[in-house]
Amino acid sequence: MQETHDINIIAWWGALLSTFLALVKLWELWNDRFRIDIGYNFTGAPDIGNEIFVRNLSSKPIILSYWELLYGSGKWPFRKLEEIESPGPDACDIRIDPHSSKTFTFAEENYFDWGLKTLKGRKIYMRLYVAGRRPVVKKLYG
Template identity: 40%
Template sequence: MQGNISFWLGAWGALLATLLAALRFYEAWRARQRLQATHDFTSDPNIGNEVIVINISGTPVMVNYWVLEWSKRRWWRKRQVVSTIEPEHGGGSFTISPHSRYALGFADADYFDWGYKTRPGQKLWIKLHIAGRRKPVLLKVFDPEK
């Protein structure tokens, strides 16, 4: 009888520990930083273009630096960067609050042409250098073929 009780207590403890570990993994999965990128492009340089970074997670994200990259796909490489747009004078840092967005504006002198005829086969990506991460996050902003 003594051995039977210890078996059931051990099984109960193992089951409870497994359920609690699964709950912790689920909480960590939901709390991770999740970002999306979208765009609002116009053909008028006075109004300008916007690249919008959306934080869909519950934690704030601090971006130290960003780079916009026009790139082509190559069969021997994943991506080949054709041209880049970078912030001037160290103005590339910002913080995105939880469940909010941040818009990067490109008007007047910063305006860039985005049409399929001017950039055939190229896609626009934004590379975000986020505080606390070793590698930058790469998000697709625009694909003129779609």
């Protein structure tokens, strides 16, 4: 009878240990998932300009192959997007290392107005084309 009891204890110990290790692995996978954050610093002065920060929050580098800055109106699925700015056909891949960011500055001729008179109920979005993924659209302002 003692032998059966010892086997049960070992079986329970193995089940608990493997469950704990599976939870640790799931937590690691969750923390290492693909995540991008976008922030901004808008000013009212064209000579200083507006800044948009694209942050790579994941543990692997990403390649930003293209981006677009957009005005958006309406709600999904009827949302309409209108381009404000894009890098044009000469866009080249931008590498963003893990846990770092890339700053886009829109000053002088690239400056865009973000005041209430210009927006007229619209919002500002950024569409990011990350290599190997579908385009990501993030709301910046509005």
